[in-house]
Amino acid sequence: MQIPYTVEPRPDTGLHNAKIGIWLFLASEVMLFGGLFSAYVLLRTGSIVWPEGSSILSVPIGTFNTMALIASSVTMVLSWAALKMNDLSKFKMYMFFTYFLGLVFLIVKVVFEYLPKFEHHLYPSESTFLAIYFTLTGLHALHVLVGVIVNIYFWGPGSKMWETEPERFTNRVEVAGLYWHFVDLVWIFLFPVLYLL
Amino acid sequence: MDNLESIQKHIRNYIMVFGALAILTVITVGASYLQVGVVSAIVIAVIIATIKGSLVASIFMHLLSEKKFVYILLGVTALLFLVLMFVTLFTVNDQVGIHVS
Amino acid sequence: MTEINRESIWTKYIFSQDHKVIGLQYAFTALFFLLFGFALMMIMRWQLAYPGKPIPANGFIWVIALLGVVITLIGLFRSKKNVITLSGIIFLFMAWIIIYLTSGEGRMPEGIMIPDFYNSLGAMHGTIMIFLGVVPLLVGGLGNYVLPLQIGAPDMAFPKINMVSYWSYFLGGITMLVSFFVPGGAANSGWTSYPPLSDLATTGQTVWLFGMVLLITSSLLGSINFITTVIQLRTKGLTWMRLPFFVWAQFVTAFLLLLAFPPLEAAGVLQLMDRLVGTSFFLPSGLYVGTGPLPVSGGGSPLLWQHLFWFLAHPEVYVLILPAMGIVAEIIANNTRKPLWGYRSMVFATIFLGFMSFIVWAHHMFMTGMGTTMTAFFQTTTMIISIPSVIILSAFFISLWGGSIRFNTPMLFALGFLPMFGIGGLTGLPLGLASSDIHLHDTYYVIGHFHYVVAPGTIFALFAGIYYWFPKVTGKMMDELLGKIHFWGSMIFINGIFLPMFIQGLAGISRRLYDGGESYLHAQDVLFWNEVMSYSAWGLGLMQTVFIINFALSLRNGKDAGSNPWKATTLEWSAASSPPIAHGNFDNVPEVYRPAYEYSVPEASTDFIPQNQKEVK
Numbered sequence: 001m002q003i004p005y006t007v008e009p010r011p012d013t014g015l016h017n018a019k020i021g022i023w024l025f026l027a028s029e030v031m032l033f034g035g036l037f038s039a040y041v042l043l044r045t046g047s048i049v050w051p052e053g054s055s056i057l058s059v060p061i062g063t064f065n066t067m068a069l070i071a072s073s074v075t076m077v078l079s080w081a082a083l084k085m086n087d088l089s090k091f092k093m094y095m096f097f098t099y100f101l102g103l104v105f106l107i108v109k110v111v112f113e114y115l116p117k118f119e120h121h122l123y124p125s126e127s128t129f130l131a132i133y134f135t136l137t138g139l140h141a142l143h144v145l146v147g148v149i150v151n152i153y154f155w156g157p158g159s160k161m162w163e164t165e166p167e168r169f170t171n172r173v174e175v176a177g178l179y180w181h182f183v184d185l186v187w188i189f190l191f192p193v194l195y196l197l
Numbered sequence: 198m199d200n201l202e203s204i205q206k207h208i209r210n211y212i213m214v215f216g217a218l219a220i221l222t223v224i225t226v227g228a229s230y231l232q233v234g235v236v237s238a239i240v241i242a243v244i245i246a247t248i249k250g251s252l253v254a255s256i257f258m259h260l261l262s263e264k265k266f267v268y269i270l271l272g273v274t275a276l277l278f279l280v281l282m283f284v285t286l287f288t289v290n291d292q293v294g295i296h297v298s
Numbered sequence: 299m300t301e302i303n304r305e306s307i308w309t310k311y312i313f314s315q316d317h318k319v320i321g322l323q324y325a326f327t328a329l330f331f332l333l334f335g336f337a338l339m340m341i342m343r344w345q346l347a348y349p350g351k352p353i354p355a356n357g358f359i360w361v362i363a364l365l366g367v368v369i370t371l372i373g374l375f376r377s378k379k380n381v382i383t384l385s386g387i388i389f390l391f392m393a394w395i396i397i398y399l400t401s402g403e404g405r406m407p408e409g410i411m412i413p414d415f416y417n418s419l420g421a422m423h424g425t426i427m428i429f430l431g432v433v434p435l436l437v438g439g440l441g442n443y444v445l446p447l448q449i450g451a452p453d454m455a456f457p458k459i460n461m462v463s464y465w466s467y468f469l470g471g472i473t474m475l476v477s478f479f480v481p482g483g484a485a486n487s488g489w490t491s492y493p494p495l496s497d498l499a500t501t502g503q504t505v506w507l508f509g510m511v512l513l514i515t516s517s518l519l520g521s522i523n524f525i526t527t528v529i530q531l532r533t534k535g536l537t538w539m540r541l542p543f544f545v546w547a548q549f550v551t552a553f554l555l556l557l558a559f560p561p562l563e564a565a566g567v568l569q570l571m572d573r574l575v576g577t578s579f580f581l582p583s584g585l586y587v588g589t590g591p592l593p594v595s596g597g598g599s600p601l602l603w604q605h606l607f608w609f610l611a612h613p614e615v616y617v618l619i620l621p622a623m624g625i626v627a628e629i630i631a632n633n634t635r636k637p638l639w640g641y642r643s644m645v646f647a648t649i650f651l652g653f654m655s656f657i658v659w660a661h662h663m664f665m666t667g668m669g670t671t672m673t674a675f676f677q678t679t680t681m682i683i684s685i686p687s688v689i690i691l692s693a694f695f696i697s698l699w700g701g702s703i704r705f706n707t708p709m710l711f712a713l714g715f716l717p718m719f720g721i722g723g724l725t726g727l728p729l730g731l732a733s734s735d736i737h738l739h740d741t742y743y744v745i746g747h748f749h750y751v752v753a754p755g756t757i758f759a760l761f762a763g764i765y766y767w768f769p770k771v772t773g774k775m776m777d778e779l780l781g782k783i784h785f786w787g788s789m790i791f792i793n794g795i796f797l798p799m800f801i802q803g804l805a806g807i808s809r810r811l812y813d814g815g816e817s818y819l820h821a822q823d824v825l826f827w828n829e830v831m832s833y834s835a836w837g838l839g840l841m842q843t844v845f846i847i848n849f850a851l852s853l854r855n856g857k858d859a860g861s862n863p864w865k866a867t868t869l870e871w872s873a874a875s876s877p878p879i880a881h882g883n884f885d886n887v888p889e890v891y892r893p894a895y896e897y898s899v900p901e902a903s904t905d906f907i908p909q910n911q912k913e914v915k
Contacts, residue, residue, distance in 0.1 A: 035564030
């Protein structure tokens with residue numbers, strides 16, 4: 001026997017199972033980053049001196065990466081809209097841009113930010129600022145990486161489901177999109193907090 | 198939101214939100230070069246980030262028209278997030294014999 | 299579970315996606331860890347009763363090993379049940395690991411315990427009992443098995459995620475076991491892992507952190523599954539106010555797990571960074587260790603860990619107690635043959651309790667130099683949170699009033715829960731008030747308090763649940779006589795362990811003393827209680843063999859139970875006993891017409907009306 005409401009919404013809640021599942025997961029993610037943000041606030045208010053982010057980090061690179069993630073967020077939602085309009089090839093195009101921009105974010109992060117820091121001996125153990133910077137952005141980058149992998153899957157082998165269960169596939173892309181927008185949302189807060197303040 | 202026309206309207210919204218997010222990013226970076234005190238800099242940055250965040254959440258994540266359960270869940274989570282953030286902060290700053298030099 | 303399909307044993311029993319098999323996997327693994335965590339404590343109790351004397355552990359190990367051999371033989375030759383054979387092998391494994399632990403240079407050279415190993419035992423006893431024993435058995439085991447049946451669902455909402463949840467838990471458990479074998483031994487900074495001590499501790503602490511990350515992942519996946527299942531898969535007619543109380547308890551518990559664990563995960567990541575990358579999140583400036591200053595950047599805050607840790611660990615207390623209350627509610631309603639008194643107020647009390655449990659955490663931290671404002675705040679919230687617990691407990695007591703009570707084994711354990719949890723709760727009040735906490739903090743009084751909540755409280759409820767649902771799972775009844783011996787024996791011995799702790803605590807004995815207070819003048823008057831407690835602990839261990847024997851024997855030749863031996867009303871009893879392993883559970887999807895506890899309805903001919911029965915006959 002099949003599990004009910006995997007595709008169609010349950011009448012009294014108006015939601016299908018995966019939609020509830022992803023929102024619950026995102027709620028727990030809010031608390032995960034909440035714990036780290038409150039660590040940041042506590043350590044910063046408890047410190048005697050705190051460096052200005054822009055004196056250590058490169059604001060232009062950070063701005064570029066912010067734009068990349070925002071753009072990938074909009075292509076993500078456009079790819080879902082393309083599926084809603086029954087256009088698989090358009091979906092594939094937007095999905096390609098989504099994970100491509102995600103990869104750009106990661107490469108810029110590692111090659112132009114992390115590695116030069118290490119070259120200048122700016123390790124996490126150097127100061128509390130660098131420690132929280134590497135921890136927060138590292139954990140966020142891990143989330144981006146997971147998102148990229150998921151999106152590549154739906155762009156490639158996962159899209160076969162479109163032939164058999166188009167509605168279920170659209171739901172899956174929507175759920176992956178919610179996760180991806182959340183990752184974007186976290187960055188929207190991380191960027192000013194770490195780079196600009 | 199299933200008919201074609203409303204989807205196309207949504208797509209226009211998405212593009213507009215993208216524009217707004219890009220402009221707000223430029224504004225927040227620009228504002229950081231203003232010579233204001235730390236407190237007002239934090240207030241400005243957090244307000245702009247909140248506006249951007251709400252745009253992403255309400256339009257991209259469709260929170261403007263979501264079901265009741267999601268609102269309840271996110272309401273509880275937001276409340277607990279604030280508790281974790283501020284009650285912890287208050288407690289740590291309410292220490293006996295704390296020295297701020 | 300009677301017939302084994304050889305072709306698909308891997309997908310059917312090992313990487314199963316069926317909630318019943320996963321529930322059993324959880325339950326057996328958790329029972330193993332409960333016993334193992336208990337064994338660690340029994341070794342500790344030797345040191346506390348006879349500090350510095352070599353342990354005569356042989357007898358104890360022989361009991362376990364012999365039990366292992368007997369059970370393995372029964373499994374292999376008499377009953378041909380793989381589960382029994384497997385349990386026997388697990389017992390042999392446990393005997394071996396205890397032989398390993400009670401010998402060796404770094405642990406107990408010539409049977410004499412060294413202080414670091416005592417600390418390891420303490421830390422791992424706490425971790426294993428809470429995160430690997432009680433919670434997985436309550437939520438992963440009983441919750442997984444019973445909850446979908448009680449709401450008339452074919453399975454959990456996400457069967458694959460359910461499977462991953464179990465295996466993540468399993469790996470977390472293995473990680474914790476492995477930590478005993480790394481250089482320096484297992485984690486030895488207490489189950490709370492307070493820095494800076496834990497930041498500087500031996501490798502075992504790193505393994506502990508990795509294990510915790512796996513366990514947190516497991517409970518995160520589990521809680522998402524539970525919440526979605528309750529919201530989406532309730533069968534037709536099963537409205538929120540018709541849910542069995544057990545389902546409500548699991549539902550609120552899942553929210554606590556979902557939202558309270560992530561901050562600890564964050565803290566775990568930060569501590570891993572401190573230990574592996576050399577950051578100073580929890581290391582303050584100017585920290586001296588040994589002869590010189592510690593070469594770190596400093597600027598961290600040890601209090602940060604305490605906040606993030608207790609933000610989880612206080613809700614965790616309610617994770618331990620709410621499902622236990624759920625079990626007790628089911629059994630009391632069933633055996634008093636009356637509807638639960640005040641069902642609605644119990645439900646709202648549970649929701650309120652769940653919410654309040656997030657804003658009381660710093661009452662564990664009164665002694666960290668908190669100022670008066672926040673102390674007053676947390677003191678107030680702590681007093682407020684006792685109200686819903688009292689509502690629930692009162693509802694249980696009033697439910698007994700005027701019932702024609704059946705004193706069977708599950709009911710005895712459920713009745714035992716009430717005063718035990720009452721003692722545990724009431725002794726918590728002085729700890730929630732800052733002025734009395736100054737005296738009692740970190741003494742044996744604290745140990746006594748929370749063990750009354752968790753051990754004779756929650757674990758009694760767990761046994762009640764096992765005796766109650768055993769017939770549903772296996773189709774056989776457990777033996778009543780052995781069950782009653784198990785109950786009365788456990789009741790006496792468990793109070794023998796924990797009641798003296800209040801006396802010692804009030805006398806000011808610290809909870810972490812390696813010699814049990816022998817070298818302290820102020821402890822001399824209450825020192826003899828250590829022996830009483832230790833003998834009670836070993837007696838309690840002996841009583842559990844009665845349970846194990848009962849379990850194995852009943853599995854082999856228990857009375858046939860039929861599908862509804864307790865004449866209960868909730869939906870799980872309308873499924874066949876030992877429901878077939880496949881998504882589905884019910885022959886026909888049940889529909890619900892009435893509240894959960896329609897016992898002794900005046901116009902009915904029987905004294906119970908199942909939830910899925912339409913007319914009153």
